[in-house]
Amino acid sequence: MPLLHLSLPPHRLLVAGGRRRLLPLPPSPRRVCVRAAASVELEVAAEEVYELPFPSERAAHHRELAAAAAAVERACRLCVDVKRSLLSGEKKIFEKNDQTLVTVADFGVQALISLELQQSFPSIPLVAEEDSASLRSSNADNSSNVLVESISSAVADNVSNTDSLLTHDDVLRAIDKGGKDGASFDSNPATYWVLDPIDGTQGFSKVDDTLYVVGLALVVNGKVVAGVMGSPNWASDTIANRKDDSIASRYDRGILMIAHEGCGTWTKRLYDEFGQFTTSKDTWNRCFVDSCSVxxxxxxxxxxxxxxxxxxxxxxxxxxxxxxxxxxxxxxxxxxxxxxxxxxxxxxxxxxxxxxxxxxxxxxxxxxxxxxxxxxxxxxxxxxxxxxxxxxxxxxxxxxxxxxxxxxxxxxxxxxxxxxxxxxxxxxx
The missing domain is CATH 3.40.190.80 (D-Maltodextrin-Binding Protein; domain 2)
Known part of the structure; x- marks a missing residue:
């Protein structure tokens, strides 16, 4: 498992008069060097309890998967929250240098999951799609400041550690922990997370009920050993495609899928019967591919x-x-x-x-x-x-x-x- 010589500063969310106040923009991040080692003791902080459908003795990475599932579910909530205000007129979508779209939710999910994993597994590096360079390079641009403010607010509203203080600096550092300059591996086997904050951003930014996925996986020595996919708009009755992109029922949607090496693939609903995110212990269902052989x-x-x-x-x-x-x-x-x-x-x-x-x-x-x-x-x-x-x-x-x-x-x-x-x-x- 690789050693990661990085410790993010404590989250600093300043609360005054019952309202969160987010502090100013930061300097550029540092590059982190990751080198493989035979073994590392994980420093595990108090982690969010998340019930999985199989016992820990059957799963070597049970704790990692539980933390990942909890983080992805929080990330799905962030996506739903952002989506409600995405087309409200505020500057929450922009185009990167490669002409691909990115939204407040893309950055927010990456920061949120980075912060959540950092609490429990600070020694495991993160490989993810986004970095904050485009946000930092436009510091003088008011639209960039609006984006950073929106990203930080979305993260602050959904992060589990709500008793700590969170600044813009913390949020952008958390994004960059998974960015292209966040970590450097050597050629030896390593342990690391892989995150796609939102796969399907183009549809997410334009269509109310399009499919998109928050995907997080754990790789150990070149092999994927555990993973979570969250899809808030997944319809339980029909496959969504270009000709049938609507969801028939407001409540019959949303899925969390988890998998662990040797323990199968499982799913549960993200929403309850009232269209709210589930808060009680939910039923996991074992998931299988189809059996067609022709x-x-x-x-x-x-x-x-x-x-x-x-x-x-x-x-x-x-x-x-x-x-x-x-x-x-x-x-x-x-x-x-x-x-x-x-x-x-x-x-x-x-x-x-x-x-x-x-x-x-x-x-x-x-x-x-x-x-x-x-x-x-x-x-x-x-x-x-x-x-x-x-x-x-x-x-x-x-x-x-x-x-x-x-x-x-x-x-x-x-x-x-x-x-x-x-x-x-x-x-x-």
Missing amino acids: VHKARYCLSDNQTWNMIPLSVVFNSTTDESKPRDENELLTSYVFSGSLCKYLTVAYGRASVFVLKARTKSLKSWDHTVGVICVQEAGGQVTDWRGEPLDLEADLTGRRDIYPHGGILITNGVLHNKLAELIKANY
Whole structure:
């Protein structure tokens, strides 16, 4: 397990007259060097109690998963809170240098989860999507100050340690703990968290009920051992796709999915029957992939920004999105699920689709778009490889652990179909 020589300052949330007051903007963060070691004793602070569906003696990383589940559930609450005011006219969305959108919720979730994990596992580094450079570089811009204020307020409203003081500095440092300059690994095996604060930001920022996922995973020695996905808009009755993006019932939505090596994949509802986040002990349900073993009878899931002819299977099969249309062995049923990759992993792990095929448009993909999905699908009985049938190499990026390099793309299946489809893809790629 790697040593992380960093201790965030205590949270400083100044409360006066019954209102939180957040203090001014900070200097730039320091880079942290992470080096592998044979073993480390975890310094565990008082952690939030979170009941899992299996006993601790069965799960080597029970405490880490419990803390991760609690943090992701809090992060989902933050997303819902931010979403309510996202289009209110305040400056809460902006475009990064790579032309991708980022919101108050993206930054807020990363800061919140960073702070929550820091309380219980300060020695485990975090690899995550965002950093605060874009916020810090616009200090003189009033819109940037509004964003930082909004981010800090969202975190302060949802962080578990409400008795401590929290400043803008603490929030931005927490974001940068997972940023590209937050930690440097060596080439040895390491233990670290991987976080995608919101996978599906584009839809999150524009559509009320689109699918998006908060994804957090624990990697130990190159292997994903535990993970959590939270999706506040997950509908329990139908798969959400481009043609059916609405949620029929206000209350019949929201899911938390957890997985632990050797303990299976489990889900529970995020909301109770009144549409409020659950506060009582809830029933966990074991989750399994579907059992379809016939290639042309399976349901296939694609990214909404990719077309069927980009997939090697298109050489052999036609595709249709019409479920009512009679199909023969030459045509496959496909669904285009709106937003990020993790929604598709969730869909396969839950059993709503048999297969998700993703073409890699560049040589590398970001680890946070896939890591937690791997453990959730595998523990539900499925399989994840690249297009050559090789497992994803999470340690290929030796110093940053931020990139993976799958050959051709990624194939996620219910396991039963995996070898057949991998052979077809390899033969036609």
